[in-house]
Amino acid sequence: MNDTQHQEAGFDNPGSEPHVGPSTLKRLVAAWPRRATIRTDMASFMESGLPDSGQTDYPVHLIPFVEHPRFLEASEGSRRLVNTLAWQAYNARVIAAEEYVANPTFEMLTRGVFPGVDRYEVKEALQQSHIDEVWHTYMHMTAMQRTKEARKLTKEPDYSHPVTNRRLFKLTAERSEKWERDILFLVWTVVGELHINNFLELLARDKTIQPMHSLVARLHARDEAAHGPIVADVMKDVFVHLNKEQRELFIRTLPDAIIALGAQDYGIWSDILQFAEIPGATEILADTHRQPDTDMMLTDFSTVERLIRELEIEDRVDYDFTNTAPRQGK
Numbered sequence: 001m002n003d004t005q006h007q008e009a010g011f012d013n014p015g016s017e018p019h020v021g022p023s024t025l026k027r028l029v030a031a032w033p034r035r036a037t038i039r040t041d042m043a044s045f046m047e048s049g050l051p052d053s054g055q056t057d058y059p060v061h062l063i064p065f066v067e068h069p070r071f072l073e074a075s076e077g078s079r080r081l082v083n084t085l086a087w088q089a090y091n092a093r094v095i096a097a098e099e100y101v102a103n104p105t106f107e108m109l110t111r112g113v114f115p116g117v118d119r120y121e122v123k124e125a126l127q128q129s130h131i132d133e134v135w136h137t138y139m140h141m142t143a144m145q146r147t148k149e150a151r152k153l154t155k156e157p158d159y160s161h162p163v164t165n166r167r168l169f170k171l172t173a174e175r176s177e178k179w180e181r182d183i184l185f186l187v188w189t190v191v192g193e194l195h196i197n198n199f200l201e202l203l204a205r206d207k208t209i210q211p212m213h214s215l216v217a218r219l220h221a222r223d224e225a226a227h228g229p230i231v232a233d234v235m236k237d238v239f240v241h242l243n244k245e246q247r248e249l250f251i252r253t254l255p256d257a258i259i260a261l262g263a264q265d266y267g268i269w270s271d272i273l274q275f276a277e278i279p280g281a282t283e284i285l286a287d288t289h290r291q292p293d294t295d296m297m298l299t300d301f302s303t304v305e306r307l308i309r310e311l312e313i314e315d316r317v318d319y320d321f322t323n324t325a326p327r328q329g330k
Contacts, residue, residue, distance in 0.1 A: 024233055025121045028226050032128045035226065037219040038135040045139060045219060056080075057087035057147060057213060059206045062297065064264055065288040070280040078276045084151050085159075085272045087213060091140040093162040093265070094220075097192055098137045100165055105189035106130040109234065113182055116237030125230045132223045143216045157271040164188075166267075167260035171253065183249045186238070191257040193231040194303040197224045232307050239311050255319040258304060262296045 033039050063086055065071050071079065109117050110126050117123060148156070168188050172181040203209065203217035242250065266285055273281035288294055305321045308314050 025125045025230065028230055029121060029124050029128060031226070035222065036128070036132055036135075037139075037223055038132065041219055042135075045142075045215065055210050056208055057084045057151075057210055058090065059203065059209055062086075062202070064269070064294050064297070065284050068284045068287060070284050071278060074276075074278045078278055081151075081276045082272055082278065084147060084153070085157065085275065087209075088144055088147060088153075088156060089159040089162075089265070089268050089272065091144045091216075092159045093164060094140050094196075095137050096160060096162050096165050097196075097261075098133045098140075101168060101185060102133050102189050102192060103130065103137075105185045106133065108182060108185070109238075114186065114238045115241035116239075117234060122234060122237070126234065129227050129230055132227065136220050136223065139216055139220065143213065146212065155275075157268070157275045159265075159268045159271065162268060163263045163265040164192075164260050167256065167263075171256065179246065180249060183242075183246055184253060187250055187253050187257045188261070190231055190235050190307070191254065191261050191301070191304055193224070193227050194307060195258075195261060195298070195301050197221050197228060198300045198303075199298050200224060228303055232303075232310070235307060236310065251313055251316050254304075254308070254317050258301050258319055259296070262298045262301065264295060264297045 037045070060066055060083065063083070071082075106126055106129060108114060110123055110130070112118070117126065147153070168184060172184050175181050175184065200217045200221035204214050204221050206214055239247065239250070266289060270281060270285055273284065278284065301319075301321060305314075308317050
């Protein structure tokens with residue numbers, strides 16, 4: 001975009017010096033052929049299966065109602081079905097975030113919808129990240145299909161619209177200007193790309209779940225270890241080019257994105273419990289929701305906090321980062 005196009009789109013003059021040093025992005029771009037899972041681990045992933053190892057599909061301690069008496073009264077088969085559907089729902093949540101939020105945002109960044117990404121090394125890093133994200137969708141889609149076949153699931157609940165996306169789409173529906181909706185997608189993508197690794201690492205290190213499931217998380221996490229620095233560096237350039245109104249919207253909605261991307265999805269948990277025909281599903285979730293600290297499945301947003309400090313807006317973001325421990329099935 002030229003200066004006139006930037007001003008017409010509502011952005012300030014893009015002529016200021018970029019904050020991102022090219023060496024960081026050049027290093028990440030150069031490493032992509034050696035570290036990207038689509039380049040290095042496609043064969044091992046495609047050959048991996050889902051053996052009957054007796055291990056669970058999803059970490060038991062991450063199910064928020066796992067110790068509720070009424071849930072424990074349910075049959076072992078029903079509880080195992082809930083565990084399997086929890087794994088499926090998690091994959092669906094990742095796919096929805098990639099397909100409907102991250103990928104459209106990466107496309108906007110590479111098309112020049114946001115300023116500060118005019119340099120080739122920036123566009124190259126973003127395109128590589130975009131390729132990775134499409135591959136991640138395929139990995140998680142494949143993981144869901146393998147689980148469906150191994151567990152002989154002929155029907156499943158509809159978990160294709162997780163809380164993360166529902167809350168974003170609710171906010172975008174309330175905005176009349178395209179630039180406002182674009183900023184909201186940018187906020188959700190930045191927060192998502194910076195924090196997703198924390199939960200992926202929980203799954204990757206978990207020895208209680210199926211090896212194929214921890215492999216999916218481990219491969220995804222390795223790519224995201226590069227995406228976080230790329231998005232953080234790019235955001236430093238983009239932020240300095242936003243006008244006052246756009247910066248205000250970015251800052252004001254950061255807490256919304258953090259809460260949405262870390263939230264327990266009680267809507268989907270309800271669907272899963274009902275589908276598995278767990279007696280007292282409504283009571284189980286109501287009791288669980290009344291317990292302290294059960295709204296969030298993950299609270300470690302330290303990487304987001306670091307970017308906020310680097311953008312020098314920490315005194316304007318209304319979010320308490322002091323509690324950063326991942327939820328352990330409370």
